[in-house]
Amino acid sequence: MLKFVAMRLLQGAFVLLGIYAVTFLLVAATPGSPFSSERAIAPEILAQIEAFYGYDRPLGERFLTSLGNFVQGDFGPSAVYANRTVTQIIAESFPVSLKLGSISLLLALLLGVPAGILAAVKRNTWLDYVPMSVSMAGICLPTFVMGPLLALVFGLILQWLPVAGWYGPEFMILPATTLGLYYGAYFARLTRGGMLEMLNQDWVRTARAKGVAESTIIWKHCLKGGLIPAITFLGPALAGIISGSFVVETIFQIPGLGQWFVRAALNRDDFLVLGLTVLFAAMIVVMNLLVDIVQVALNPRLKYD
Amino acid sequence: MFLRKLRPYLGILIAAIFGLALASCRGGLPETEKAAREGILLIGNGTEPKTLDPHLATGVPESSIMRALLEGLIATHPTNDLEPEPGMAESWEHNEDFSVWTFHLRDALWSNGDPVLASDFVYSWQRILSPALGAEYAPMLYVIKNAEAFNIGEIEDFGQVGVKALDDKTLQVTLQGSTPHFLSMIKHSSYSPVNPRAVEEHGGMTDRQSGWSTLENFAGNGPFRLKSWVTNQVIEVERNPHYWDAETVKLNGIRFYPIDNANTEETMFRNDRLHLTNTVNPDKIAYFQEIMPDKLRISPYLGSYFYRLNVTREPLTDARVRRALTLALDRQLLVERVTKGGQAPASGLVPQGIPGYGASTTVQYDPEEARRLLAEAGYPGGQGFPGVEIMINTSEAHRKIAEAIQALWREELGITVGIYNQEWKVYLDSQSNLDYDIARAGWIGDFVYPSTFTDMFTTGNGNNDTGWSNPRYDALVARSRVAESEEERMAIFHGAEELLLEEMPIIPIYWYTRVLLQDPRVHGWYPKLLDAHHYKYVWLEPEGEAGGQ
Numbered sequence: 001m002l003k004f005v006a007m008r009l010l011q012g013a014f015v016l017l018g019i020y021a022v023t024f025l026l027v028a029a030t031p032g033s034p035f036s037s038e039r040a041i042a043p044e045i046l047a048q049i050e051a052f053y054g055y056d057r058p059l060g061e062r063f064l065t066s067l068g069n070f071v072q073g074d075f076g077p078s079a080v081y082a083n084r085t086v087t088q089i090i091a092e093s094f095p096v097s098l099k100l101g102s103i104s105l106l107l108a109l110l111l112g113v114p115a116g117i118l119a120a121v122k123r124n125t126w127l128d129y130v131p132m133s134v135s136m137a138g139i140c141l142p143t144f145v146m147g148p149l150l151a152l153v154f155g156l157i158l159q160w161l162p163v164a165g166w167y168g169p170e171f172m173i174l175p176a177t178t179l180g181l182y183y184g185a186y187f188a189r190l191t192r193g194g195m196l197e198m199l200n201q202d203w204v205r206t207a208r209a210k211g212v213a214e215s216t217i218i219w220k221h222c223l224k225g226g227l228i229p230a231i232t233f234l235g236p237a238l239a240g241i242i243s244g245s246f247v248v249e250t251i252f253q254i255p256g257l258g259q260w261f262v263r264a265a266l267n268r269d270d271f272l273v274l275g276l277t278v279l280f281a282a283m284i285v286v287m288n289l290l291v292d293i294v295q296v297a298l299n300p301r302l303k304y305d
Numbered sequence: 306m307f308l309r310k311l312r313p314y315l316g317i318l319i320a321a322i323f324g325l326a327l328a329s330c331r332g333g334l335p336e337t338e339k340a341a342r343e344g345i346l347l348i349g350n351g352t353e354p355k356t357l358d359p360h361l362a363t364g365v366p367e368s369s370i371m372r373a374l375l376e377g378l379i380a381t382h383p384t385n386d387l388e389p390e391p392g393m394a395e396s397w398e399h400n401e402d403f404s405v406w407t408f409h410l411r412d413a414l415w416s417n418g419d420p421v422l423a424s425d426f427v428y429s430w431q432r433i434l435s436p437a438l439g440a441e442y443a444p445m446l447y448v449i450k451n452a453e454a455f456n457i458g459e460i461e462d463f464g465q466v467g468v469k470a471l472d473d474k475t476l477q478v479t480l481q482g483s484t485p486h487f488l489s490m491i492k493h494s495s496y497s498p499v500n501p502r503a504v505e506e507h508g509g510m511t512d513r514q515s516g517w518s519t520l521e522n523f524a525g526n527g528p529f530r531l532k533s534w535v536t537n538q539v540i541e542v543e544r545n546p547h548y549w550d551a552e553t554v555k556l557n558g559i560r561f562y563p564i565d566n567a568n569t570e571e572t573m574f575r576n577d578r579l580h581l582t583n584t585v586n587p588d589k590i591a592y593f594q595e596i597m598p599d600k601l602r603i604s605p606y607l608g609s610y611f612y613r614l615n616v617t618r619e620p621l622t623d624a625r626v627r628r629a630l631t632l633a634l635d636r637q638l639l640v641e642r643v644t645k646g647g648q649a650p651a652s653g654l655v656p657q658g659i660p661g662y663g664a665s666t667t668v669q670y671d672p673e674e675a676r677r678l679l680a681e682a683g684y685p686g687g688q689g690f691p692g693v694e695i696m697i698n699t700s701e702a703h704r705k706i707a708e709a710i711q712a713l714w715r716e717e718l719g720i721t722v723g724i725y726n727q728e729w730k731v732y733l734d735s736q737s738n739l740d741y742d743i744a745r746a747g748w749i750g751d752f753v754y755p756s757t758f759t760d761m762f763t764t765g766n767g768n769n770d771t772g773w774s775n776p777r778y779d780a781l782v783a784r785s786r787v788a789e790s791e792e793e794r795m796a797i798f799h800g801a802e803e804l805l806l807e808e809m810p811i812i813p814i815y816w817y818t819r820v821l822l823q824d825p826r827v828h829g830w831y832p833k834l835l836d837a838h839h840y841k842y843v844w845l846e847p848e849g850e851a852g853g854q
Contacts, residue, residue, distance in 0.1 A: 032730025037363060038747070040737070040767025041441050044457045049439035052513050077514055082356040085514075092536045148568070155576060163572045164564070166538060253562075253569050255537030268730055 005293070012285040019281045020070070020274065024063055027270045034079040034268040053079050066274070076271035080264075086275040089260055094279075096166060097256035100179070100248070101241050103172055107180030108187055108237065113230060115184075116191025120199060120226070121218060131188060138185030143244050147178040147251040164253040175252040179244050183237045187230050195226035224298055231295055235288045242280055335577030341826050341847040344557035346840075349570045351583040353537050353563040358518040359497035360433040360440045365836075366583075368494050370561050373542050373840050374525035375497045378408050378426070378476070379488050383842040384831045386753045387660045389488040390839065393421055393498065393526065394476075402789065403485040410474045413549040415500045417524040423470035428510070429498040431463045437511035442495040445751065448487065450479045482787045485794070489752045492837070500524035528554045528841040537563060548841075555829075555844035571822070580824040580845070587702055590646050590820060600822050603647035604832030605658050608749040608817030609758065611651065612695070612710075615739055616810050617772040620691055625682040627809040631668060633675035633717040634710060636814060643709045644702075646820050651813035654802055655758045658834050662755050662795055667806045668813050672717045679718055687719025693742040694723040698732040703745050706814070736770045744770075749817070753834055755798040756785065762805055773810035 035041065035049055050056050054065070069076060075086035115131040122128050141149075151174060155163035165171050198204070199222055207217055246258035257276060264272035340347050351366040359371050372381065380392035394408040413421040430449070433440045434456045447453040450467030454460045467479030480487065490496070499517070503524035508515030516522055520534040528550070529542035543558040545551065562579065564570040567586045573579050585593060585601070593601045614621045614630075621627055636650030649657060653665025676686075684690040695711065697703040707724045714720050722743070727735060735741050748768075750757040760766065763782050764774035781801040788794040805811075819836050829843040 031734055032728070033734075035441075036730055036733045036737075037441070038733065039363070039441065040770075042444065042457065042767065044436065045439050045441065045443060048436050049513075052439060080355055081353075082358065082361045082513055083516060083518055089536070151572060156572065159576075162578075163576050164569050165562075165573075165578070250566055251569060253537075253564050253566070253573075255535070259537060259565070266729065 001293075001296070004296075005289070008289050008292070012282075012289065015285055016278060016281055020067065020278055021063070023274055023277045024066070027268075027273055028059055028062075030268065032268050034270065053077070066271070070274075070278070075275040078264075078269055078272050080267045080269045080272075086272050089272065090257070090275060090279060093255055093257045093260055096254060097242075097245055097249075097258060100172065100175060100245060100254060100256060101238070103176040104179035104183070104241050105238065107176050108183035108241075109230075110184075111180065112184035112187025113191050113227070115188040116193075116230070117195055117218070117223075117226070119188065119192040120195030123196065128192075132192065135185035135188040138181045139189075141182075143178050143182055143247045144251065146181060147175070147248055150174050150178055151251070164251075166252075166254045171252075175248045175254055178248050178251075179241055182244065183241060186233060186237065190229040190233050191226065194229040195222060198222035198226045228295070228299055231291060231298060234294075235284075235291045238287045238291075239284050242283065337577045337580055337824055337826070338847065340560070340580070341845040344555070344845060346556055346559045346827065346843060346845060347578065347580045348559060348561050349564050349573065349579045349582040350540075350561040351563065352565050354540070356518060357523065357531075358515070359494040359499065360429070360438065360442075361513065362494060363441050366561075366563065368837075370540060370542070371494050371497065372527070372837065373529040373559055374523065374527045374531065375494070375499075376527045377491055377494075377497050378410075379492050381492060381833070381837040381839045383829060383839050384833075386834045387489070393426075397488075399487075402483045403487065404480045404483050406478045406480070406487055407471075408476045408478070410476065411549060413526055414547040415503075415524050415526050416530045416545055416547050417500060417503065418547070419500060419502055419524070420473075421498070421526055422473045423476040424473070425498045425501055426476050427468055427470050428501045428504075430468050430496070431466070432499065432504065432510045433495055434463075434466065435511045438513060440495070442493075445490065445493055445495040448480050448482075448484050448490065450481050452481075483789065484786070485791055486752070486754045486756075489754055493751055498526065500526075529556075529559060532558065539563075550841060554841040556840060559840060574822050574824075579822075580827050581830070582822040585820045585822060587644060587646050587820075593822065597822075599825055602819075602821050602823045602832070604819050605649065605656070605834060606749070606817040606819040606836060607656055607658065607753060607834040608747060609651060609654060609656050610648075610745075610747045610814045610817060611654070612812040612814065613736065613741075613744045613746045613771045614810055614812065615742055615744070615772055617739060618693075618742055620682070620684070621693070621742065623682050624808050625678040626684070627812070629675040629678040629682065629718065630714065631675075631809050631812045632671040632678070634713055634812070634814070635670045636668075637670065638713075639706065639709055640815050643705055644815065647818045648815040649818070651816050653806060654811065654813055655755045655798075656750075656816035659753055659755060661791065662798065665799070665802050665806060667803060675718060679720075684720070687721075690718075690720040692721070692723065694725055695743045695745065696732065696735060696741040697724065697726050697745040698729050699726045707745065710814075737767075739770070739772050743812075746770075746811070747817075750835065755795070755802070756782075759785075759798055759801050759805075762810065771810040773808065775804065775808060778804050 035046060054062060066076065078084050078086060078089060119128040119131050151163045154161045154174060161174050162171050204217060204222065207221065245256060246262055249256045249258040260272065261276045264276060337347060350369055354367040354370055355364065356362050357367065357371055359375055362368065362371060376392045378392055378394040380390045382388045382390040393410050393413055395411040397406060397408045399406045410421060410423055415421060430446060432438060434443050434446055434452055436456060436458050443456045451460060451465050455463060455466050469477045471477050503517045503522055504510060504515060507517040507522050520531050523531045528545055528548045530545040532541045532543040534540050540561045541558060544554060548554065564573065567584050570582050571586060574582050614627050616622055640648045640650050652668045655662065655664060657664035679687065695707045697707050704726065711722050711724060714722060736744050748758065748761065759782060761768040762773060763779045778801055781797055781804065785794050785797040788797055823830065826846045827843065828846060830838055
């Protein structure tokens, strides 16, 4: 197991390096400069600004300098948000996105997995059809439709919940629900499929014949195997929640990384884009590793991979 | 059997219902009422400010906040854009030809206890003009003698620049030429003083990354001081007890909310979380006029929406074609049916409302003349007119206007034009590189005076971007700077604008309005041409919707 983890971490480091290089080149190749605006800048002033941020040096030198700084933890200044460094921006907004992401994932699991188990156990009854139809609707409605819809119903019409901001626990409910419902729907369908596969096994029929209680069969025997598809989906789900957060953060005005990412790209804030891209990539690499470890633990058949 | 299966979920269900019920009894009072009782104004401020350093900031959200924290020589008058409101300067004189101004500073303190001295202004203006700082708005100070030379590195001794502290309380400014409107110009944030001690202690005069303007280190001389700054959430300012006129300030604090999305902002306003919004979604203006007319505010704004014409490309090289394109547009129709924001159809470049400068009325809707000109240029009925395209930056609002104009030209002139959109930064590059046929453009004045518009189109000016060059125009603009009386100067501006409108390197479309939602409890917030409000005169009336007034 240890060797497995070490190998994966090493692979992850190479992946991150590759992502860094590609992002750097893409950003350098994109037309537009962080300093262009509707108001023209005198060429002399522009030259001063560019020299300050190192834009006047050749591409190769910039790449190596910034990579060197990066591995030492210095992500550089923000070219557009003067007086702020990328590290400061990440330190301020990462906890928010992490919180939002975790709560959304938790919600997705708490809603989706039990619904899937229920649907599988009560297959072909209305307890199966209703949750699955709702989950289909959840998958079809993108977050930028679901979000404003929830805000309208619960915020403006019923006046139960606040519609924007991040000032306290009640502000987390709507955004987390928006993201959570979408992935909960996927979890529900996957769990249902996995449980059904387990419940149709021969040894389950044998156990029933031997008089084992139904609840024991479900919870003690089938659950581990039935959760495998859902666990496998955790990796992409996390990636999706991270990227879905961009939309949700804009709709609900949440001060997270997603908003910064969009802004940085639009402003051509090179250092910020690089820092955030590598951060997201690192998160996905680590999360996928964790998911793989959990999978191996749940499904010993995978150990020999 | 079913109920038993449901039992484990029962707990969650009950908890959820309980939680929602709790959430629904929200403290009773709406947020706006609570804030009004505490004397705190809640403003939607558009976007997270890039910086609060007045010498590096360039945008409107930044200046809204800086106006609460800093005060220059002349402050903003609450109602009258042309009347100078004393700020740090309690009195001033100028010489006969308005080229030397002397300001007498009042006794005032910075928020860190330092007295405000004339040398603070010398330091500050040297800072923004220092080439190493790379301040984008440094050209605002070029009216000062030798400021431009210092800024581009031609001279290195700031002593030669025309600003001197004659003593602790007297500041003398020598200008390049006669500038009677100097007092309007120095209201701009680029002329703002900064506390030299704070700047020096945190990086020095020319450090772009200086930490002096952060929450912990900010030193200001305005009616408010920074209380909290939660990135992307809220910037809160509280009453500054060191402010020279603290007794007049009625508000106890202001919270600026950086909300990028106009729809989210609208939802917040309707959810009683904001007293003032930054904008209103143009599609919903008519809707708000119906359901809350008392809260919708539409007022003129000193900005011009126009299309740039690339005069170096066929067929736009011919002035007759450009005039034809302009005269064929029914601007009244555009503002009534397409933009619907109460904008004024533009009959010239410089918007109406500048006191002393009657807006031009040259540009009208005259389809007959347009068709005649087009035929004269060699394209009767639009035949043979080469394909040209309108370039817009990606935005639904701009697209709607472009499509309307496309249809109007097809109808009136028989020509077909295309439309394409580019992402903002790419669009900016295309404009400066003259890589377009027709480009959508806009310009907001920096100060209330015609020159902020007419200066743009001189030969080679960085904001020209049309390729148009007319030596007579350049000569007129140059003469306006050395004219001897205000009447002469205004006449020269008129002459320059009419010359521009004869050759038509741009197509004026409409003059901006400022549209926002305002809670009736807010008082002292008057429509201003540059939307600059002096917060010390703003106050809130608590206890329900204010009747009348």
